[in-house]
Structures are given as structure tokens and as C-alpha cells.
Amino acid sequence: MNAYGDPQSARARVRVPGPSAASTPDDQPADEARPRPDAYRRPSGAAPVGGQPGRAPVGSAAPGRAAVGGRASVGAAPVGGRASVGGASIGGRASVPPGGGGPPGGGGGSGGSSGSGGKRPRSKADKKYRRANILTAAAAVLVIMLGVGIVGGTYFFDDVKLKTPEAESQMNIIYDATGRNVLAKEGEPRINVPYQQISEVMMNAVAAAEDKNFWTHNGIDMKGIARAAWNNFTGGDRQGASTITQQYARHVADEKDISYSRKLREAVLARKLESDYDKKEIMGMYLNYIDLGEGRYGVEAAAQGYFNKSVKTGTPKEKAINVYEAAVLASIIKQPYPNDAHRGYDPNHNPEAAKERWEYTLANMYEMGKISKAEYDARKYPKVNPIVKAGSKKTPDQKPVGMVLRHVKYELNKLGIKEEALQKGGFTITTTINPKVQKAAEAAGSRLSKTSPMYKRPKTYQAAVIGIDPTNGEVLGYYGGDDPNGIDYAGYMSGDGSGVPANGGQSPGSTFKIYTLAAGLKEDISFKTIWDGTKEKVGGGEISNAGADIGQICGGKKTHCDLETATIKSYNFPFYWIAEGIGQDKVIAAANAAGVGTMWNDDGKKIDLDNTKAATWKNNFDNEVAFGQYRVVPLEHAEGVATIVNEGVHHEAHFIKTIKQRDGKTGIEKVIHSADKGGNRVFAADKMSDLLGVLSEIPKAANNTISGRESVGKSGTWEVEVKGESLNGDTWFVGGIPQLAATVWVGGSGNRVSLKEADGGPMFGSGTPAAIWEEFIETTAEAMKWEEKDFPERIPTGNPESEYANGVAPVEVPTTDQNSQFCQTFPNNPLCQINGGPAGPGGNNGGPNGGNNTGNGNQDGNEDGD
Structure with missing residues (x-):
């Protein structure tokens, strides 16, 4: 599309000068008052508009002019130097003089010899060619006259309703916790700026490039209509040559195919826009919608992309776009992208044409009086940011961290920010993901990482690594798989962010015992209580202890094993009897209070713990819940682990730190959400010091200590049936240091598989998962430069003679035996x-x-x- 005022080829040009070179509204001096919008309206039913019966002029029109509301004129139109079309007004006053343009039988015209007898005889071919030209020119004039009439008539009678222009959809940007690294950009790559905040230099540059009479005309380009008609009749390119108002009118109407009916309808909407909005409003709406190449919409996005600058008024000078940069952006509008016919005006794609167009824009700005001669003479083409090549690296949303976006979308939905609002855009979302912790999580858990204990393990193996700040619930690092579009093994979040599906989760094994212990401590059960490992479970049957020899359990003290030893060694029988004694519902209630919101029963039915009660839990879960039979979501389990690490204060695990939204109309950006930093104590502090004291012994026992740092941990393994044989299918290690709660799961990719270590032996939670856990925490602590901190000093709690304990320690007679x-x-x-x-x-x-x-x-x- 040629911009209004652009030079045309000789073939595609129709000159419409009217009575004088300054008679058209496009050439009207700026200081000449233009009629108010009401001057273009009339009551319905009034017959002629400003004329007499039988003449049908629209407004006052001098001979040789065609006026719309007394403003637009169509003058003489020389056609290729052969046929002259004289002045034409609506009402049958057009004349087409023969020959050189003089009256019939009259004196010499501009195209013939003087006198009536000076004409050269013409051949048949010459006459035939001349007649064809006259007919073509007459058809063009007819279209022009019909266009004028329809523009005037349609404006008053057509039932076209002008939809109120709305702020253009904008981009949503999602950052990591630093606010510097972009994780994703979604929606339209646009930043809306209210017209009051767009600099004059930017507005004037665009007017100079696209429509240099924008500030003075009434929105309709009669020259463009004539030029398009002539060009299309003579076989040229289908063109628009619209004013800025017409271009925006086309956008409002969502009519993008160039055609005669579209052109006239566009003019109607342009006139309505000019009636309802002032020039700066129209320019502002236009500048926020235009495509400026390289996927940038609107001048603000373009200014930032091409120059790292802003078009906003009040921007510091060094960051504000200047006249030469504004001219570069304005010059791109004509054709932002290359095509087969032309390489466009993006300076990164076609620098020569871009500079020529830039020169044209600046010359127009000087002619319009928008820049001084000194500014024009000092012009120098500015340096433009090059296109960033993607190279071989994936964008962040196509890396493992891209899986975080599912959780961001889910949290937005929970906050009431629906898809409709997201499509309008303007959101800036800062996540909790710390790039250093994220890198450590991926390096520790991915089979593709050479530093991971998973490196070169079978493709059927999969790990998940979750790191949470226990003091506030922020998810600092999250690895749920290498494919961000695949299964989310760390959270089982649906790809559309709708939540956890009906089938998901993994059996937590003995790591679930931390909740059983929290529930038992609440019921005053001491770690010194004694339990009998020989008792069969309710209804009969041995309580499984993962194949441990009953004779070797608790160092041979199978009938009187204390709870602390059973916890460190992870024997199951005391936990079974705790659930039996206090009730499965209290174990589940402790898990739910810590952060576990979803579990699956033996039939694979998903149970929403947040919206069900104790009766439902008792009907769906048996005593084996105490040592992790039933599947949970790793992320929810990680939230629960963080609650224990944080000494019993719960914070909801979350991925969004802050949300800002830019108002498309005012341009003001406001914080609409900040994550709640307040926690909720769900377990007593003294009980937690007791629990943490015991859990701190487990990393030592598993040889997974964190260099010089006190840590707490718990391993877990659950079996899977493979061809009738029970083998290890889910393995875990959970815990952390005061600054980081870490949860690691290793299992099957897709289907559950029998897990083995590199040496061929069965995998346990104290093996590969513990190694991943240790590497993740070690790497993170070093990268974050965290100081060494300890957990609170242990306070023993509970009743060693609890009613729930079922073991009895043998009575010993005092003796001098040192082991007595x-x-x-x-x-x-x-x-x-x-x-x-x-x-x-x-x-x-x-x-x-x-x-x-x-x-x-x-x-x-x-x-x-x-």
C-alpha cells in the first residue's frame, strides 16, 4: 500500500488539482478553520444537500469541482497526455472536450494547434486508440464521481455502526525471580501507550511518512480513491493510498481485502472516526496497532526492539527516541516485511531502501515544519539493533524450565485472571524461579547432564527435582522432565494449566512417615516409645519391612524396638500401629495441613483432601497410608516437606511472585498481586524440633551429609509388580537445609519399571535419589553463597509410655555388665x-x-x- 502523499509511477497517477493547486482539502492551510463534525450531518429525509432540485451537488461546489460537504474537489485529470477530462460536479455538469481540450469549434487548446482548422488528420488506428483512452478516462471519472456521491450519501444513510475502538491486545511477559531473564512472551508482542504519552516527534514522523496532511485533512483521501481507480482500471497494482485515518478505519472494520466497496466503506468509517475523536487520539490508536516488522506491534515495542528506547513523553533524554530514530520506525510502516516483489523497509533486511525511505520521511518533516533546517542538515542514520539469531539454543519456554509455565497459568486461573484477560495482555509476571537453583535442579536430575547421577541411565528412568524456599513457599528450582511439553513428573500439571488430571502421582513410600510422625507427636507419642515388630496387622498378615530379616530388625530387639531407631532404619511396623491407634484420618490430616492436597486410593480414584472430610479418608485409605502406599503429587509432597523443614510453619508452594498489569488506555502499570509471605503454623515448634533432631540423623546414616551443613532427610521406596515379582518402582529422598527444602523422586518414564543401580542392584531411596538430593543442595548452596545454618536444638517431647505403643522393654536386674x-x-x-x-x-x-x-x-x- 502506498502511503497518502507518496509519489506514484506515471501510469498509476491521476492528478486532481481542481481550480488551483491549493484548492483540495488535503492542501488546505493549517490555520484555515475546518467545519465541526456537525457540519457534515443533516436531518434524515431532507432531499438535496446544499443544492437545488435537479442538480444534486453535495455542499457548495464551484464549476470544475466535486464537493463533499463543501470540502473535497475533483479537478481536471489529464490522462497520459492524450485525453483531457474537464471540471466535473455532481449533477450532470461534467464535460469531456475533444482534441486538445478547447470547446467545440473554439480556439486552440493545450493539446492542439491554434485556430479551428489547424488539426492534423488522424488515421483509423489513431482514432480508435484515442476513443479507447477517452472511454477509460470517462470510466475513471465516473468511479470518482460515484465514489464522492457514495461517500457523502453513505455517511448519512448507511447503517454502519462505528464500534468503539478498544486498546490493542498486548504482550504478556514472564520473568524469572531476577526480573531480568525472560522465561516466555505470550500474546501480541505489543506495548500500548496512551496517545497523551506518545512523543510529538514520533507522531510527526509517522504523519510525514504515511500522511503528511494528516493534521489538516478530514480523514478521506479523494486523491487515493481516484489514484486507486485509475491504477486498477489500467492494470496496475491494486492500491489503497489511504490516509492514516482510513488505514485505522480499515483495522476497526476488520476489512483487509482492497476492493472498491471496501475503499468506500473505509471512507465512511474514517469520517465517523474523525467526528468522534480528535487527531491525536486517532494517531495514538493507529500507532498502537501498526506492525513494525520483526514481530513488533506498536511504536513502543518497536522503539524498544530496534533502539532500546521509548516513545513515551517524560522518558530521560538518553532513553527517549529522537527524531532520526522516529523517522526510521515511521519508514518501516510502508512495508515491514520482505516479499517477492520488494524487500521491504526493515533496515535489517533492506538497509538501502530503508535509508531512502528515511530520507523521504525527514524531507517531509522539514517541509511540514516539524524539524528545523539545522536538524535536517545534521541528519545521520542511526544504528539499529541487529536481529538476534536463535542459534542452536532453545528459547527458555522450550527448555525444561518451560514446564513452569503450566503452573504459572494454573495460578493465574486460581487468582481469577481468566483466558479472556490474558488475551488482552499487558501482564508482567515475575516468577519465583531462581536461575541458579533452576540450573542446579536440571543438572542434578536430567539424564542429559553429565554431572547427574542419572547420566547414562536407561531412557525408561525419570527423575524429578523440586527446590522450595521453606520460609515463604517460593519454588526456586523445578525439574519435571527434559521435554517442557511432555509429562510433568514433578507436578503432573496438565499442559493447559487446568490442574492435576485424574491419573497422576507416585507412591511416596517411607518419605510419607514424616506426616505420620507429626501426627503421632501431636498425640503425645514419644520417640522413646517401644513397639513390637512381631505383631501381625489387623485381620492377619505380616507387616512388610521391605524384606528385612525379622531376626535382625532393631539389632535383634524385634519385640521392643524404639520409635527413633525405627524411624532412622525406616521400619514400617511402628507406623502401621500409630495409624491404627490414632486413626488414618489424623495421619492424612497432618499431611494435608503440611501441603498434600491430592491422593489416590487403591482403585486409582483421585481424592481431593482439601474438599473432603475424615469419613471419606477412612473409607478410602487403610493403615498402610502411614508408610506411603498411596500415590501423591511430588510438588504437593515437596510443599509438605518444606513445612517440616520450616519447623512446622506452612507456606503454600507457588510459582508467581508478583503480577503487574498495564492499563491499555492509561498506560499505567499497577501491581495487582503479590504472593502472601505470611505463614501458618500447623505443628508445634517443640514437636518439630524433636522431629528434625531425629531426621538429621538419617543423612548421616545414608552417608549423604551436606559439606559442613546440618541437614535433615528421609528416604523412601515403594514396590512395583513386574511379571508377578515385587521390585522397586518408586524411590525418593526428601529433606533439606534451613534455606532449601529439596524433594527428589526417581521412577519410570511413562510406565513404572523395576529400578536398578548402575551396578545392577535394586535401587533404593538411599541410593540414586539421595545422591541427586545431595548434589542439588550442594550446588545450590555454593551458587547462592548461603551461610551455614543449623536447625533448632532438639527438645525431646511426648510420653514414652504412650497408650498407643504396643511393645514392652524387658526388665533388667542391675548388673555390673557394662552393656546392661x-x-x-x-x-x-x-x-x-x-x-x-x-x-x-x-x-x-x-x-x-x-x-x-x-x-x-x-x-x-x-x-x-x-
Whole structure:
């Protein structure tokens, strides 16, 4: 499309000068008052408009002019130098003089010899060609006259309703926690700026490039109608040559095919726009909608993309677009993208043509008086940002971190920000994802990472790694798979952000015991309580302890094993009896309070814990819930782990830190959401210090200590049936340090599989998952430069003689045996100093240095499967 005022080829030009060079409204001086919109209206039913019966002029029209409301004129139109079309007004006053343009029989005209007898005889071919030209010219004039009439008539009589222009849809930008790295851009790549905030230099540059008479005309380009008609009749390109108002009218009407009917309808809407809005409003709406190449819509997005600058008034000078940069942007509008016929005016695609167009724009600005001669003479083409090549790297939304976008969309829906609002755009969303923690999560969990314990493991294996700030619930790092469009193994979030589907989750195994312990501590059960490992479960049957030899359980104390040892060794029987004693519903209530909101029963039915009650839980879950039989969502489990790590204060795990929204009409950006930083204490602080004290022993036992840092952890394994054989199918390690709660799951990719370590042995939670957990925390702590912090000092709680405990410790007679219960209780008694003192806790041999450790990773794995 040629911009209004652009030069045309000789073939595609129709000159419409009227009585004088300055007679058309497009050439009207700026200081000449133009009629108000009401001057173009009349009551319905009035017959002639400003004329007499039988003449049908529209407004006052001098001979040789065709006026619309007394403004538009169509003068003489020389056609290729051969045929002259004289002045024409509506009402049958057009004349087409023969020859050189003089009256019949009259004196010489501009195209013939003087006198009536000076004409040269013409051949038949010459006459035939001349007649064809006259007919073509007459047809063009007819179209012009019909166009004028329809523009005037349609404006008053057509039932076209002008839809109120709305702010253009804008881009939504999603950042990581730093606010610098973009995770995704969604929606229209546009930034709306209210017209009052768009700089004059930008407006004037666009007027100079596209419609230099914009500030003075009434919105309709009669020259463009004539030029388009002539060009189309003579076989030229179908053109518009519209004013800025007409271009925007076309956008409002959503009519984009250039045609005669469209052209006239466009003129009607343009006139209505000019009636309802002032010039700057129309220019502002236009500048926010136009495409400026390289996927940038609107001048603000273009200014930022091409120059890292802004068109907004009040912007510091060094960041505000200047006249030369504004001219570059304005010059792109004519053709933003290359095509087969022309390479367009994007300076990155066609620098030569872009500069020529830029020169044209600046010359027009000077002619319009919008820049001084000094500014014009000092012109220098500005440097434009080059196109950023994608290279071989994927954009963030196509990397593993792209899976976070599902959770962002889900949280937006929960906040009431629906799809309709998102489509309008203007949202700036800052997530909780820390790039350093995210990198550590991916490096620790991905099979593609050479530093991961998963490296070169079978493709059927999959890991998930979740890191949460326990003090506020922010998800700092999230790895749920390498394909952001695949299954979300860390959260099972649907791809459309609608939530967790009916089928999802994994069995948490013994990691679920942290909730059973929280529930038991609340019921005053002490870690010193004694439990009997030989009792069968309700209804009969042995309580599984992952294949551990009953004779070796608790160092042979199978009938009187204390809860602390059972927790560290991860024996199942005390937890079964805790659930039986206090009720499965209280175990589930503890998990729910910590953050677990979804579980699946044995039939695979999804149970929403947040919206069901104890009766439903009792009907769907048995005592095995106490040691992790039933599937949960890893992300929800990670939230629960964070609650324990945070000493019993719960924060909802979340991915959105702040949301800002830019008003499309005012341009004002406001914060509409900030994540709640307040927590809710769900477990007593002293009970949690007791629990954390025990959990801090587990990483030591599994040889997964974090360099110089106190950590807490819990392993977990659940079996899967493979060809009738029970093998390990879900493995976990959870816990963390005071600054980071970390949850790791390893299982099957797609279907559950039998998991084995690199040496061929069965995989347990204390194996590969614990190694991933350790690497993730170590790498994160180093990258974040966190100081070493400890958990609170342990406060033993509960009743060692709890009614729920079912084991009885054997009664020992005081003896001088250094390993006796007496000497364990009173180690300083002289009777117990015969051989150098008692054994250490849990040890087998006495002596000055105490006994042996309570176990190691291999013992833990072999005995309890964790």
C-alpha cells in the first residue's frame, strides 16, 4: 500500500488539482478553520444537500469541482497526455472536450494547434486508440464521481455502526525471580501507550511518512480513491493510498481485502472516526496497532526492539527516541516485511531502501515544519539493533524450565485472571524461579547432564527435582522432565494449566512417615516409645519391612524396638500401629495441613483432601497410608516437606511472585498481586524440633551429609509388580537445609519399571535419589553463597509410655555388665567402669570410645528398602 502523499509511477497517477493547486482539502492551510463534525450531518429525509432540485451537488461546489460537504474537489485529470477530462460536479455538469481540450469549434487548446482548422488528420488506428483512452478516462471519472456521491450519501444513510475502538491486545511477559531473564512472551508482542504519552516527534514522523496532511485533512483521501481507480482500471497494482485515518478505519472494520466497496466503506468509517475523536487520539490508536516488522506491534515495542528506547513523553533524554530514530520506525510502516516483489523497509533486511525511505520521511518533516533546517542538515542514520539469531539454543519456554509455565497459568486461573484477560495482555509476571537453583535442579536430575547421577541411565528412568524456599513457599528450582511439553513428573500439571488430571502421582513410600510422625507427636507419642515388630496387622498378615530379616530388625530387639531407631532404619511396623491407634484420618490430616492436597486410593480414584472430610479418608485409605502406599503429587509432597523443614510453619508452594498489569488506555502499570509471605503454623515448634533432631540423623546414616551443613532427610521406596515379582518402582529422598527444602523422586518414564543401580542392584531411596538430593543442595548452596545454618536444638517431647505403643522393654536386674540397661542409664556408676565404660548408643562393643554407628547407607537399603 502506498502511503497518502507518496509519489506514484506515471501510469498509476491521476492528478486532481481542481481550480488551483491549493484548492483540495488535503492542501488546505493549517490555520484555515475546518467545519465541526456537525457540519457534515443533516436531518434524515431532507432531499438535496446544499443544492437545488435537479442538480444534486453535495455542499457548495464551484464549476470544475466535486464537493463533499463543501470540502473535497475533483479537478481536471489529464490522462497520459492524450485525453483531457474537464471540471466535473455532481449533477450532470461534467464535460469531456475533444482534441486538445478547447470547446467545440473554439480556439486552440493545450493539446492542439491554434485556430479551428489547424488539426492534423488522424488515421483509423489513431482514432480508435484515442476513443479507447477517452472511454477509460470517462470510466475513471465516473468511479470518482460515484465514489464522492457514495461517500457523502453513505455517511448519512448507511447503517454502519462505528464500534468503539478498544486498546490493542498486548504482550504478556514472564520473568524469572531476577526480573531480568525472560522465561516466555505470550500474546501480541505489543506495548500500548496512551496517545497523551506518545512523543510529538514520533507522531510527526509517522504523519510525514504515511500522511503528511494528516493534521489538516478530514480523514478521506479523494486523491487515493481516484489514484486507486485509475491504477486498477489500467492494470496496475491494486492500491489503497489511504490516509492514516482510513488505514485505522480499515483495522476497526476488520476489512483487509482492497476492493472498491471496501475503499468506500473505509471512507465512511474514517469520517465517523474523525467526528468522534480528535487527531491525536486517532494517531495514538493507529500507532498502537501498526506492525513494525520483526514481530513488533506498536511504536513502543518497536522503539524498544530496534533502539532500546521509548516513545513515551517524560522518558530521560538518553532513553527517549529522537527524531532520526522516529523517522526510521515511521519508514518501516510502508512495508515491514520482505516479499517477492520488494524487500521491504526493515533496515535489517533492506538497509538501502530503508535509508531512502528515511530520507523521504525527514524531507517531509522539514517541509511540514516539524524539524528545523539545522536538524535536517545534521541528519545521520542511526544504528539499529541487529536481529538476534536463535542459534542452536532453545528459547527458555522450550527448555525444561518451560514446564513452569503450566503452573504459572494454573495460578493465574486460581487468582481469577481468566483466558479472556490474558488475551488482552499487558501482564508482567515475575516468577519465583531462581536461575541458579533452576540450573542446579536440571543438572542434578536430567539424564542429559553429565554431572547427574542419572547420566547414562536407561531412557525408561525419570527423575524429578523440586527446590522450595521453606520460609515463604517460593519454588526456586523445578525439574519435571527434559521435554517442557511432555509429562510433568514433578507436578503432573496438565499442559493447559487446568490442574492435576485424574491419573497422576507416585507412591511416596517411607518419605510419607514424616506426616505420620507429626501426627503421632501431636498425640503425645514419644520417640522413646517401644513397639513390637512381631505383631501381625489387623485381620492377619505380616507387616512388610521391605524384606528385612525379622531376626535382625532393631539389632535383634524385634519385640521392643524404639520409635527413633525405627524411624532412622525406616521400619514400617511402628507406623502401621500409630495409624491404627490414632486413626488414618489424623495421619492424612497432618499431611494435608503440611501441603498434600491430592491422593489416590487403591482403585486409582483421585481424592481431593482439601474438599473432603475424615469419613471419606477412612473409607478410602487403610493403615498402610502411614508408610506411603498411596500415590501423591511430588510438588504437593515437596510443599509438605518444606513445612517440616520450616519447623512446622506452612507456606503454600507457588510459582508467581508478583503480577503487574498495564492499563491499555492509561498506560499505567499497577501491581495487582503479590504472593502472601505470611505463614501458618500447623505443628508445634517443640514437636518439630524433636522431629528434625531425629531426621538429621538419617543423612548421616545414608552417608549423604551436606559439606559442613546440618541437614535433615528421609528416604523412601515403594514396590512395583513386574511379571508377578515385587521390585522397586518408586524411590525418593526428601529433606533439606534451613534455606532449601529439596524433594527428589526417581521412577519410570511413562510406565513404572523395576529400578536398578548402575551396578545392577535394586535401587533404593538411599541410593540414586539421595545422591541427586545431595548434589542439588550442594550446588545450590555454593551458587547462592548461603551461610551455614543449623536447625533448632532438639527438645525431646511426648510420653514414652504412650497408650498407643504396643511393645514392652524387658526388665533388667542391675548388673555390673557394662552393656546392661543399668549401665546404659547410669554410665558413671563405679560398677560400670570395669572395662572402660559403656557402649555408645546403639553400639555393640564397650570401651572408652563408645560403640559403633547406628548404620550406614547399605544397611539402610538392605534392611528397610529406603
